[in-house]
Amino acid sequence: MSFARLLPLLLLVPALSFADADKNFKVAPNQFSTGSVVEPVANMAVEAKGAAMVSQKPVFPLKSNNLYWRHKKGPKEYQWVQGQVNFTNFKKLHAFSLGQAHLNSFEVAQMRFYASQNKKAFQDEDDLYFDKYFIYSPRVPKLFFIKNGKWQILNETDLPGVAVIKSDRKDVYAAFEDAPTKKLPKAVYPLQPDTYVFMFSAPGTLPVADIGVVKSGEVLVMKPQLVAIDADASKAPDLSVGISDVKKTKNLEETEILFDQFIAELQKVVDLVDTNEFVKLYPKMKSAESVGLYSGEPNYETYRSAYEGSRMKAKSDWLNSNMKGVPELNTAFKKKLDSLQALPLRGSMAPTSFEPVTDKVVEGEDSTAAKMKAVRFKFGKDKERFDVAWEGTAKGLTAEELYKLFTEHASEVTVYITIKQNKPVWIRKDGVITGRHHYRYTRIEFEYQGKNMVGLGDFSLPGYIVDEPEVQEWLNHYDAEDIALQQGAAAEAKAKAAAAKESAKNDTVYAKDAYMPEFTKMSIPRIIRDNTFGAVALIDSGMFRYRGSVVRLSPFAIMTTEMTQKLFDQTMLRQQDTTKRIKDRSSFKNPSKPVHNITWDDARAACKLLGGDLPTEAQWEFAGRADNNEGALWTIDETADVGDYAIYRENSYKRGKKSEAYGPQMVASKKPNAWGIYDMSGNVAEWTRDKYFMFSFWVESSNPTGAMMGFSKVYKGGSWKDGESALNLTKSDDEDPRYWSDAIGFRCVFPRKLFEGR
Template identity: 45%
Template sequence: MTFSRLLPLLLLVPALTMADEDRNFKLSSENFKVGNALEHATNFAIVLDSSVAISQEPVFPLLPNRLYLRHKNSAKEYLWFSGEAKAEEYKKLHAYNLKENHLGAREVLGLRLYASRQYKAFQDEADIYFDTEYIYSPRVSKLLFMKNGKWEVLKESVHPGMVQILSDEKNLEIVSLSAKMKPGTRSLYPVNPGTYVFSFNAPDQLPYADIGNLQSGEVLTFNVKFPAPDTSVAVTVDSNAAASSSAVASSSSAAVLDSGAVSSSSADSSNSVIAIPDFDAPASSSSVVPVSNVAEAKTAPVVPSVTIEQVQALQTLEETEALYDAFSAEVDKNFKRVDTTEFSKFYPAIKPADSLGLADSGKVYRGYVAHYNLKRSEAQNLWRQKKLGVVSNLYKAFHAKLDSLQALPFQINMMPVAIEKIMKAPDTTIVIDSSKSPADTIMKIVESNKIDSLNLSFGAERERVEVSWKGVVESFPMDSLVTLLAEGNTSLVTTLFLVNNKPVWVFKEGDLVGRYQYRYEKLGFRMGDSLYFGKGEFKLPKHILVEKEVEEWLKRGPESSSSVAPSSSSAAPDTVKTEPVFNVVEHASRGTVALIDSGSFRYRGKVVSMSPFAIHTTEVTQEFFHKIMGLLDSTKRYPDKSAFKGPNKPVQNITWENAQYACKVLGGDLPTEAQWEFAGRAGSNDGYLWTSDDAMGVNKYAVFAGNSFKKGKKDADYGPHDVASKAPNAWGLYDMSGNVAEWTRDNYFAITFSIESSNPTGSFWGTSKVLKGGSWKDKEKKLNMTARDDEDPRYWSDGIGFRCVFTLDKIIQGK
C-alpha cells in the first residue's frame, strides 16, 4: 500500500479517538426536525397522509391508543409522526415491552437502536414505532443499544393484540365494557389477549352488543352490522285492538306522557305471524296482508286514530285530556300487540359461553349477557316505536297542548254542595220591663244568632273539583248570603278562581285514577254587576294534599288575606299562594348566588321534582376565578386560559375537569343538567325567555351570533361580553342563554333509558359531558335552554365556561 493511500486512514484514527463515543449512540432534541415532509408515506404501520406527511415535535407523555413513528431521514435528521395503527401491519411488528426491559418511552426515544453489535455509529434502525407500553421494529427480532460503553439487548416480548371496529356509520357510538376507549376512536391497542365486549349505537339503527376473544399478537375485528328486519316475514293486521274513547291511560301510557318513550314488554310472543294493530280499520274487521305486498306492509308505520291536526285544534284542557286518555289507552293496548317473533328472527342471538371458551358463571360472560339483554330490550323498544310510526310525534303534540292550556288562568262557576254556618259565641242581653214594680220585674234573656263564618264545600269526592273554603264575606250580609246559597238562587254566581288550569295527575299502582284541581286562589260572589271576594282559606282533601306536586306548590310562599269591597274589578284573593321569593345572596367567599326553592317542572318529557339549591347568578368571571385560585397553594393552581380577556368577562377555554375543580374549591360542584335547566327556565314551560314573535327579545336576554359572532373580529362586540350585560330571568340569573355555553355535571348518552322522578343526575353511560345554554357563536335556535350539547370533558374552547351550585347550608349557614 502506498503512502498516498494510507494517509486518509492515518488521518481518520485521531478523529475517531477524539470523538465523544456517546454521541454516536444517542440522539438529542436537535436531531428531531419539525415541519419536514415525508413523501409517499404509505409503506408504514401507521396511517399517515397518502401524499405528504409533516413531522411533529415529540411530546410526552404519549397518548394511549395512539401509535408513534420515529423515522430516520439521515444521520442527523429524525422525524416524528403520530396516528392510527394499520391493523395488518401492526401485528407484523416485533414488540418490546418497555416495563419488561426496564426502560421508559422518553429514554428510548433518544437511543440509537441497532440490529447487530457489528453495526457502527449512524447505522441504526431507520424506523422505530412507539406507544405507551411498547416499542416496535418492523425489520428485526432483536434490538441492541449502547449504554455506558456496553452493548445492551432489548428482549422481544409476546406481541400485544389489537381490537378494531369496522363500520361505515359516521355517527357510530361505541361503549366498551372491557377497556377504556377514547371517544371517536375505533381501535384499541396495545391490549392483552382476552375477551372483549362492546355495544354499538347509531341514529336510526337498532343497538346491539357483541363479544369476541382476542388471541396473542392477533387483531380482533368487529364488523358492525346493525340488525335490520327481514322483509320476507308475513304480517297480520289485527284491527280489533282499538281502545274505546272512554278508556283511562294505563301505567305504560302514563309513562309515555312523562318520558316520551313507550315501555316495551320483556317477553317475545311465540306466534309465527306478526300482529300489528290497524287503527284506521273498522272495529269488527281484520285482514291479512297479501304476500305480494309483504315488504310494503312491514315497513309501513302503524297509524293511530288520532291525528296531530286534531290535537292542535283542541280548545279546552278537559277535551285534550279526554282525547289523550283515549289515545294512550289505544297505544297501550295495541303497542303490546306488535308481536316480537319478527324481531327475534332478525335480531342477533346471544353467543353461548362455550362457543367463546368461557364459563356461564364467569364474570366477563355474565357482564356480556346483562349488556346484551339491555341492548336487546332497547332495540326492541325502538323497533316497536317504528312500528307505531307517528305515535312519538303525537305524544309531543299532546305535551305541547297540555302545557299551553295548563298555563292559562282559570275560573269555575260552581255552587257549593254543602254549607255550614259557624256561629258566634252566645251574647246574652237582659231586658227589664219598667212598667212593673222592681219586685215584679220580668227579665228577658235574648241570645244573639249571628254568623261568624262559613264553611263551604265544592265538588264531589274524587272528582276534579273537591275543595272546601272557610271564611267571611265582609261586605255582604252573611245571613242573606247563606239564604241565597241554600236556595240555589241563580242571581248569585259563585266562582272559584285558580292561578292556572293545572290539575295534579294522581296514579295508583301505575294507573291514572284522577285529575284534581289544587291551585285555588280566591272565591268570588257575583250579584249583578258587583263582585264580592271572600276572605278566608281553601282546604284540600288528604288524597290531594299527599301528592308531591301539591306539597311543593303549597310550599311556594306564605299565605296572605285581605277583605274586599263590592266591585266589578278584580280584588285581593282569599289565600294567595305567592310565587317563591328567590333571594340573591352575596356570599363572602362563594360569590353571588340565587337561592332556588324546591319545585317541579317538565324535564325531557317527564315531570320531576327538585330539592332546593343555590347557583351562581352569573357565569364565573375571570376576576372571580383568580380569587378562587388564590385560595389554593401555588402548586395546586392552574392559569386562566381565556382568549377574550376582561375581569368581568366569563372564563373561557376551560375543560370540564378544571371547571369542576374550581367549584369543588368553593365547596360546590357543577350543576346537574336538571338543576341548570330548572334554574334557567325559572318556572316557565318554555326554553326561551322571549317569545317567538318578539324579534328584539333575544337581544334583550342573550349574547349570541346575531349581536356578537357575526359582527366580525374587528368589532368591539365580537366574542363573549361582560356577564350580566343582558336582562336576567325571573329568578335573577344572567346569561343562561348565550354568552358562553356552560358545563354541567351530567354524562351525555344518546339514548335515555330512564329519568329519575326526583333530582335527575344524568346517564350512567357515556364519556362526554352535557353542555347547556349555547354561546356567543350560536344562532338563536341553539339558545333554547331545554336543548343539550355534549363534548369530551378534556375539550375547551372560547365558547365554553361554567357556573357552580351549592347546597343551601353552604350559603345560609356558611358550612
C-alpha cells in the same frame, strides 16, 4: 498539579469518550433525506401508496395508528416513510416495547440498532419500523444499542395485535368502552394482547357493545351487528286515537277523556315494544366462555356493564322509533287543550249545602244572640271536578236575608258561577292523573224572580287543591286590576253594604284564599364558605315556572361555582379505597379552573363522596335563574352584555388555541346571578341528575326528577365553545352518561341539614 485538581479532569475523559461514542451510534437529523424515492423491499410492513414512496423528515410526536419505516440507503443516509400497516408482513416482525425499556419514540428514531455487540458503528440494521410504543425488526429477536458509552440490549416482547372493524356501512362509529369519545379508525394498532370492549353505532341504527380478544401478532376482525331503526309508517304505534279525533272533541271534558285514553294506550305500546320486538332483534350478549373468559372476571364484567348500558340506550332509541306520529298527536292535544282552557266558563250550579256564619260569641253571652255576618255555600263534592265553597252576602241583601231566601225559596233561586279560564289543575300521583279540579273561580251571582244579585265575598278551596303549586301561583299573582277589585269587594262584604256603585269593576269578586300570603320575591340565599364543600348557597323552598308548569322545590344547598380541580383533588383524598379514586382528566390545568373531561357517573360519584349529589334539572335551573323567569341573565341589565356573565364562544373559543382565553377559565371570573352563583351560563356545561326521554307528557308538581324512561343524561348551561343561544338557562341537552368532553363539568347539591346551625 495536585491529584485533587487533576481528578475532575480524569473523570471527564471517559465522559467525553462516551459522548463521542454515543454520537457515532446515532442518526444525525441531517442524515434523513427528504424527497428521495424509497424503493420497496421484500416483506415490507408498511403499505406502499401509489407507484412510489418518498422519504420525509421525521416529525414528532409520532401519529397514532401509523407505522414508520426507517430504511438505510447508505452509510450516512436514511430514509423515513410513514404509512399504514401491511397486516400480513406485520405478523413476521419482532417487537420491542419502548415502555419496558424506558425509552421514547423520539430518541429511538435517532438511535442505531445492531444485531450483536460485535458490530462497528456503521454496521447497524438496514430496516427498522417504529410507532409510538414499539420498535420492530424484520430480522432479529434482539437489538443492541449504545447508551452512555455502554452496550445495552432490547429483548423481544409480545408482538402487538391489530383490530380491524369491518362493516358494509362507511359511517360506523367505533370506540373503546373506556374512551367513548375517541373515534377509532378501521384498523387499530398496536394493541397489547388483551380483551377489549368496543362500542359501535351508526346513524339510524341501535348502538351495541361487543367484546373481542386481541392475540399477539394476530388480527382481530370485529363485525358490528348494527340493527337498523325501521322508520316506516307500519312502525307507528297501534293507537285508536288520531288527530282527527282530537279535532272532533266538542268540549274540554271530552278532550281530557280522549287524552287519558291516548296516554293509557301509549303506555301499553311502550311495554309491548320493550318486551317483544326489540328483544328479538337486538344482538344477544356474548357468553364469557365464547371469548375464552370466565364469568366474574373484570374484563368480562366491564363488557357486561357496557352491553347493558348500550342495550338500555338502544331500547330508548327503539321506543322512540316506534312512536311515529306521537309527537304530532301530542301537539294536537296540547293545542286543543290550550284553546279550550283559555275560554271563560259561566254556568248555573245548585249548592250542595248552605249554613249561616256568625260572629264569635264572647264568653258568658247568649250564643243565640250572635249576629249572622255571612252565608257559607258548598258546591260540588269532595275530590270531584267542582269542589269549592263560597262565603259572603249578596248585593242588596243582608246575610240574614240571603240565608232566609235559600231557606224558604232555594228551588226558585239560580246560582251562577264564573270561572276566569276553563283550566282545571291536573293532580297526579306517580305520574298518573288522579283528578282534575277547577280553581279559577272569580264571580258568583244569585238570580231570583228575574232579579240578579252579585255575591260579595270569597271563594275557598280545599287543601288538596290549594297545595298544588299551579293553584298557589294563580292565587298569588293577580294583576293590579284584580287586586283592586278583590279589595273593593272585601271591603263591601265587611261593611255589609246594602248597595254599591253600578260598576262591573266592583261587581266582580275574585277568588282569594285567606291563608295564602301575598306574592313576594324570595330572599337572597345565605352563602357559606367551607374547606370541604367550597362556597355553598343555602336555597329556601320555593316555586317557579319550569317547562311550562309551576313546580315547588324543597330547600337545598348548591355550590356557587363549578367543581374546581383543587376541590376535586381534595375530595378524592377522602376516598379511603385508592382504587376507587377518580382521576382528574382535565386538559386545561389550573387549580381554580373547573374540572372537565368527566363522565356523568364519575361526576355523581364525586358529589356522593361529599355527601351530596348532582342537581336535578329543576334544582339547577331554579338556582341559575335566581327567582327570575328570564333564561338569559344579561337581558335583565340595562345594557345587555352576555360577556359580563359568561365565558362562551365569542370571548373564548374564537380567540384560538394560542390565546390564554381559549378553553375553560377560572371559576367566578364573571358576574354572578342575583343569588351569588357563578358560571351557570358558559365556562363548562354541567351534568344534572335527570334522565332524558324524547316524549315527556307531564312534569311533577313537587321536586321534579325528570323522565322515568330514557338512557341519556341531561346537561345544561352551555360552555366556552357555545354561542349565546346555547347559554339560555331554560335550555338543555343530553348525552350518553359515559361521554366526557373538555366542555362539560359539574357542580353538586347537598341536603340543607348538612349546614344546620352554621
